[in-house]
Amino acid sequence: xxxxxxxxxxxxxxxxxxxxxxxxxxxxxxxxxxxxxxxxxxxxxxxxxxxxxxxxxxxxxxxxxxxxxxxxxxxxxxxxxxxxxxxxxxxxxxxxxxxxxxxxxxxxxxxxxxxxxxxxxxxxxxxxxxxxxxxxxxxxxxxxxxxxxxxxxxxxxxxxxxxxxxxxxxxxxxxxxxxxxxxxxxxxxxxxxxxxxxxxxxxxxxxxxxxxxxxxxxxxxxxxxxxxxxxxxxxxxxxxxxxxxxxxxxxxxxxxxxxxxxxxxxxxxxxxxxxxxxxxxxxxxxxxxxxxxxxxxxxxxxxxxxxxxxxxxxxxxxxxxxxxxxxxxxxxxxxxxxxxxxxxxxxxxxxxxxxxxxxxxxxxxxxxxxxxxxxxxxxxxxxxxxxxxxxxxxxxxxxxxxxxxxxxxxxxxxxxxxxxxxxxxxxxxxxxxxxxxxxxxxxxxxxxxxxxxxxxxxxxxxxxxxxxxxxxxxxxxxxxxxxxxxxxxxx
Amino acid sequence: xxxxxxxxxxxxxxxxxxxxxxxxxxxxxxxxxxxxxxxxxxxxxxxxxxxxxxxxxxxxxxxxxxxxxxxxxxxxxxxxxxxxxxxxxxxxxxxxxxxxxxxxxxxxxxxxxxxxxxxxxxxxxxxxxxxxxxxxxxxxxxxxxxxxxxxxxxxxxxxxxxxxxxxxxxxxxxxxxxxxxxxxxxxxxxxxxxxxxxxxxxxxxxxxxxxxxxxxxxxxxxxxxxxxxxxxxxxxxxxxxxxxxxxxxxxxxxxxxxxxxxxxxxxxxxxxxxxxxxxxxxxxxxxxxxxxxxxxxxxxxxxxxxxxxxxxxxxxxxxxxxxxxxxxxxxxxxxxxxxxxxxxxxxxxxxxxxxxxxxxxxxxxxxxxxxxxxxxxxxxxxxxxxxxxxxxxxxxxxxxxxxxxxxxxxxxxxxxxxxxxxxxxxxxxxxxxxxxxxxxxxxxxxxxxxxxxxxxxxxxxxxxxxxxxxxxxxxxxxxxxxxxxxxxxxx
Numbered sequence: 001x002x003x004x005x006x007x008x009x010x011x012x013x014x015x016x017x018x019x020x021x022x023x024x025x026x027x028x029x030x031x032x033x034x035x036x037x038x039x040x041x042x043x044x045x046x047x048x049x050x051x052x053x054x055x056x057x058x059x060x061x062x063x064x065x066x067x068x069x070x071x072x073x074x075x076x077x078x079x080x081x082x083x084x085x086x087x088x089x090x091x092x093x094x095x096x097x098x099x100x101x102x103x104x105x106x107x108x109x110x111x112x113x114x115x116x117x118x119x120x121x122x123x124x125x126x127x128x129x130x131x132x133x134x135x136x137x138x139x140x141x142x143x144x145x146x147x148x149x150x151x152x153x154x155x156x157x158x159x160x161x162x163x164x165x166x167x168x169x170x171x172x173x174x175x176x177x178x179x180x181x182x183x184x185x186x187x188x189x190x191x192x193x194x195x196x197x198x199x200x201x202x203x204x205x206x207x208x209x210x211x212x213x214x215x216x217x218x219x220x221x222x223x224x225x226x227x228x229x230x231x232x233x234x235x236x237x238x239x240x241x242x243x244x245x246x247x248x249x250x251x252x253x254x255x256x257x258x259x260x261x262x263x264x265x266x267x268x269x270x271x272x273x274x275x276x277x278x279x280x281x282x283x284x285x286x287x288x289x290x291x292x293x294x295x296x297x298x299x300x301x302x303x304x305x306x307x308x309x310x311x312x313x314x315x316x317x318x319x320x321x322x323x324x325x326x327x328x329x330x331x332x333x334x335x336x337x338x339x340x341x342x343x344x345x346x347x348x349x350x351x352x353x354x355x356x357x358x359x360x361x362x363x364x365x366x367x368x369x370x371x372x373x374x375x376x377x378x379x380x381x382x383x384x385x386x387x388x389x390x391x392x393x394x395x396x397x398x399x400x401x402x403x404x405x406x407x408x409x410x411x412x413x414x415x416x417x418x419x420x421x422x423x424x425x426x427x428x429x430x431x432x433x434x435x436x437x438x439x440x441x442x443x444x445x446x447x448x449x450x451x452x453x454x455x456x457x458x459x460x461x462x463x464x465x466x467x468x469x470x471x472x473x474x475x476x477x478x479x480x481x482x483x484x485x486x487x488x489x490x491x
Numbered sequence: 492x493x494x495x496x497x498x499x500x501x502x503x504x505x506x507x508x509x510x511x512x513x514x515x516x517x518x519x520x521x522x523x524x525x526x527x528x529x530x531x532x533x534x535x536x537x538x539x540x541x542x543x544x545x546x547x548x549x550x551x552x553x554x555x556x557x558x559x560x561x562x563x564x565x566x567x568x569x570x571x572x573x574x575x576x577x578x579x580x581x582x583x584x585x586x587x588x589x590x591x592x593x594x595x596x597x598x599x600x601x602x603x604x605x606x607x608x609x610x611x612x613x614x615x616x617x618x619x620x621x622x623x624x625x626x627x628x629x630x631x632x633x634x635x636x637x638x639x640x641x642x643x644x645x646x647x648x649x650x651x652x653x654x655x656x657x658x659x660x661x662x663x664x665x666x667x668x669x670x671x672x673x674x675x676x677x678x679x680x681x682x683x684x685x686x687x688x689x690x691x692x693x694x695x696x697x698x699x700x701x702x703x704x705x706x707x708x709x710x711x712x713x714x715x716x717x718x719x720x721x722x723x724x725x726x727x728x729x730x731x732x733x734x735x736x737x738x739x740x741x742x743x744x745x746x747x748x749x750x751x752x753x754x755x756x757x758x759x760x761x762x763x764x765x766x767x768x769x770x771x772x773x774x775x776x777x778x779x780x781x782x783x784x785x786x787x788x789x790x791x792x793x794x795x796x797x798x799x800x801x802x803x804x805x806x807x808x809x810x811x812x813x814x815x816x817x818x819x820x821x822x823x824x825x826x827x828x829x830x831x832x833x834x835x836x837x838x839x840x841x842x843x844x845x846x847x848x849x850x851x852x853x854x855x856x857x858x859x860x861x862x863x864x865x866x867x868x869x870x871x872x873x874x875x876x877x878x879x880x881x882x883x884x885x886x887x888x889x890x891x892x893x894x895x896x897x898x899x900x901x902x903x904x905x906x907x908x909x910x911x912x913x914x915x916x917x918x919x920x921x922x923x924x925x926x927x928x929x930x931x932x933x934x935x936x937x938x939x940x941x942x943x944x945x946x947x948x949x950x951x952x953x954x955x956x957x958x959x960x961x962x963x964x965x966x967x968x969x970x971x972x973x974x975x976x977x978x979x980x981x982x
Binding site: 070074139143 | 568620625629636643644645815830833953
C-alpha cells in the first residue's frame with residue numbers, strides 16, 4: 001500500500017481500493033485514527049466490504065505504533081463498523097448494524113446501502129450449509145452419546161471425532177494419522193496459535209511463511225513472538241530450497257496442495273526440499289491443507305504429511321467443506337508434539353463437544369463424503385463458468401492456478417489491479433487484489449509488485465447471486481463494459 | 492499439602508488423600524516425575540479420581556520449577572493417565588482408556604477398576620442433558636438462521652444470543668445488561684482469561700481472589716501475569732473490607748450469590764464494601780455467578796452487577812444449567828471494557844455459532860426457563876435427601892452453606908478430612924475435601940487448617956446412581972458403618 005503525505009493529512013492509495021483522506025488530529029493518535037475511520041465509514045468514503053490495510057502496513061505508513069492501529073481496529077470491530085474475519089482481513093461491515101454498534105451519538109451508522117456481492121477469498125459457501133443433514137446427524141450423535149460426553153471433554157478433542165478423522169484423512173488425503181496424534185481446535189487460527197506457542201516454548205525463534213498468504217496468520221505468529229521470513233512463491237510453489245539460507249528458522253508454514261492464494265501446487269522437487277530441510281535441521285513443516293478436498297481436473301495431490309509424519313504437522317478444517325460457523329479444525333502431529341500442544345491448549349478445552357460428536361457422526365455415516373462430492377460438483381461448475389465467461393467477454397485477462405479450491409486467480413495487465421478492485425467496489429462487487437495477500441520478501445522493496453491479479457472466490461455467493469456477480473466481474477475487467485463506460489466518462 | 496522428606500524420596504501427605512512415595516531419579520527431573528506418576532497410577536498407588544496437588548504446590552514442595560510439574564501433568568493428560576478438568580483440578584483418570592493413551596510399551600494402563608461414583612465439585616448433572624429439547628431447538632434455530640450466520644461470526648458472539656441473554660439476565664438475575672455489553676466465551680475459564688489479559692494490558696498488576704476457590708482459575712490469572720492475593724472467607728463471605736489493605740490490586744474475583752465452595756452468601760455489608768472499594772480505587776469487581784439460577788429456600792439474591800454496572804463485570808455460564816460440553820458462557824461488561832476484551836479475544840472467534848443460535852432459541856422460546864425450573868426441583872430434592880440421610884445416619888457431622896447450588900459442605904471433626912476422603916475413595920466414592928479448594932491467605936502458614944469438611948456435589952450422578960452414592964457417603968462418615976468396620980480392622 002502506497003501512502004503519500006498531503007498538507008491536509010495522510011492519503012491512502014490502497015491496493016485494496018481504498019481512497020481515504022485521514023486527518024490525524026485531536027488529543028490522542030489512537031482516538032484520532034478511530035474517529036477518522038468511523039467518519040470515513042459513516043460518510044461512505046470507506047464502502048462496505050472495503051478491506052483496510054494490515055495493521056502492520058498502516059502503522060508503518062503512518063509512522064505510528066502498530067498497537068495503536070490494532071486497538072483502533074478492535075474498537076471499531078466491537079462497535080460494528082468493521083469486521084475482522086479469517087480469510088478476509090479487516091473490512092468495513094457490509095451493513096453497519098445498529099444492534100451491534102455501541103450506542104453513542106457520535107457513532108450512529110450512516111445510510112443503508114445495497115448489500116455488496118462478495119467474491120472475496122476466505123468467505124465460504126455459507127448459503128449452502130446442509131442444515132437438515134447437520135441437524136439429523138446431531139440428533140443421531142446426541143442420542144448415541146454416553147453421559148460423560150456432556151462434561152468438559154478431553155482437552156485434545158472427543159475421541160469419536162479423532163477416530164473418524166484418522167480414517168477419513170488417511171483415505172481421502174493420504175495422511176498418516178492415529179487418533180492419539182490428532183488434536184481438535186476451534187478453527188485453523190486457533191490450532192496454528194497453539195502450535196506456534198508450543199514451538200516458541202521449545203525455543204523456536206522463526207517460522208518461515210510463503211510470500212503470498214493471509215496477514216491474519218502471519219500476524220498471529222508475530223504476536224506469539226515468532227519471526228516470519230517469507231519464501232518467494234513462483235509457478236512451482238514456495239521456494240523451499242531457500243529455507244537453508246534463512247538462519248534460525250525452526251518451522252515453515254506451507255500450503256502444498258494448493259498455494260493460497262496463487263493457486264499453484266508445490267512441485268515434487270520443492271516438496272522434497274522442504275522435507276530434506278526438516279530432516280537436516282530438525283525443523284517442522286506445517287502443512288495447511290485448507291481445501292484439499294477440492295480438486296476438479298484429477299485426483300488431488302496427497303498430503304505432504306503422508307511422506308514424513310515425523311516431520312510434518314498437518315492441518316485441516318471444516319470451514320470450507322461445511323462452514324466456518326462450526327469453528328472446527330484438526331491437526332495431525334508428530335507424536336512428540338502432542339503433549340507440547342496439549343500443554344499450550346491448557347486444561348480446559350473450548351471446542352463444542354456437541355459439534356464434535358455431530359461431525360464424527362457425519363463422517364462415519366458417509367454423509368460427509370456425499371456432501372463434499374456434491375459441493376465439489378458445484379464449485380467445479382462455477383469455475384468452468386468463470387473461465388468461459390472471462391474468455392468470451394474479457395479476452396485481455398487470463399485465469400491461472402490449478403482447477404481446484406474455492407478461488408481463481410485472474411491475471412491483469414500490470415498496474416491495473418488497484419483500479420479494477422476499486423471499480424468492482426463501485427459496482428457493488430467485492431473482489432480481492434492479489435497484492436493484498438503479498439508478504440514482502442526480505443529482498444523486496446515495499447513498492448515492488450511482482451504481478452497484478454484478482455483473487456476471485458467463486459464459492460462465496462449463493463446460486464441466485466452468482467450469475468449477477470459473474471456478469472459484474474466481466475464488466476469491470478480492463479476490456480469489459482464498465483471499463484469502456486469509464487473511458488466514455490459515464491461513471 | 493504437607494510433605495516430609497524421606498531417605499528414599501519424597502512422600503506426599505496430601506489433603507486430597509494421596510499417599511504417594513515419589514522417588515525422583517533418572518536423567519531429567521521432568522522425565523523422572525512423569526515416570527513416577529505413571530507408575531503410581533498403573534500400580535494403583537494413585538487411585539482413579541484421586542486429585543493431584545496443584546502444580547504450584549507440588550513444585551514448591553519438591554523444590555523444582557513449576558513448569559516441570561505442569562509439563563509432566565500435561566504429558567500424562569495427553570496420554571490418558573490423568574484428567575485435567577474445570578472444577579476438579581488434575582485427577583487420575585477414572586478408567587485409563589487405551590484409546591486415549593499414546594501407545595508405548597512403558598505406558599500401558601493398569602488393570603481396570605470398577606468405575607467410581609463421582610460427587611466431586613465441578614462435575615455437573617451430565618446424565619440429564621436435555622438431548623431432545625436441544626436438538627429440536629437446534630433445528631428451529633438453523634432453519635431460521637440467515638445465510639451469514641454460517642460465516643466466521645462476530646468476535647463478540649452472535650447478536651441473537653447476546654440479545655436473548657440481555658433479557659434473560661435482567662429478568663432472572665437482576666443484571667443491568669445490553670446486548671452491546673455482552674461478550675460470549677467458550678466457558679468461564681476462557682472468558683476470565685480474556686478479561687485478565689485485558690486488565691493486564693491496562694496495567695493492572697493483581698486480582699484478589701477468595702481464600703477458597705479453584706486452583707484452575709487462580710493458576711489462569713497467575714499465568715496471565717497477575718498476582719492473586721486471597722481475601723479470607725468467613726460466614727459472611729469474602730472479607731471485601733480487607734481489599735483496602737492489599738496494595739496494587741486492580742480487580743477482585745468474587746462469587747457473591749453463593750461462595751464456591753463454602754456455600755455462603757456475600758453479606759450486604761461485604762457487597763457494599765466491594766463496590767465502595769471499586770469506586771474509591773477505580774477497581775473492577777469480577778462477579779462469577781456460576782450457579783445463580785439454583786436457590787431452593789427463597790428467591791435468589793440478585794447479581795451484584797445490578798447495583799453498579801459500571802464497576803462490575805458479570806460472568807455466567809451454561810455449564811451448570813445445561814452442560815459443560817456446550818462450552819458456552821457470557822460476560823456483561825462495563826462499556827469501556829468491551830473493546831478491551833474484544834482486543835484480547837482477537838479477530839477470530841472460537842465459539843460455535845450453531846450452539847449460540849440454539850441457546851438463543853431455547854431462551855427466547857421459554858424452554859430454557861422450563862428446563863432450569865425442572866432441574867432446580869431435582870437438585871432441591873437431592874439436597875433434602877442428603878441433609879436428612881446424614882442427620883439420621885451420621886449425627887456427628889453438620890451440613891452448612893445455603894440451600895442453593897449444586898454442592899453441600901459437610902463439616903467434619905477437626906483432622907479427619909483427609910482420612911475420610913481416602914476412605915471414600917476406597918469405597919469407590921469421589922468426594923472433595925474442603926482444603927483442596929483453600930488458597931493460602933498471606934497471614935497463614937501452609938499447615939494452618941481453618942476447618943475440615945467435605946464438598947459434596949449432589950448433582951453429579953444420575954438418578955440411578957444417586958441412592959448408592961448417598962448410602963456410601965453416610966457409611967464413610969466418622970460415625971458411619973465403614974468407620975466402625977475400620978475400627979474393627981475389617982478393612
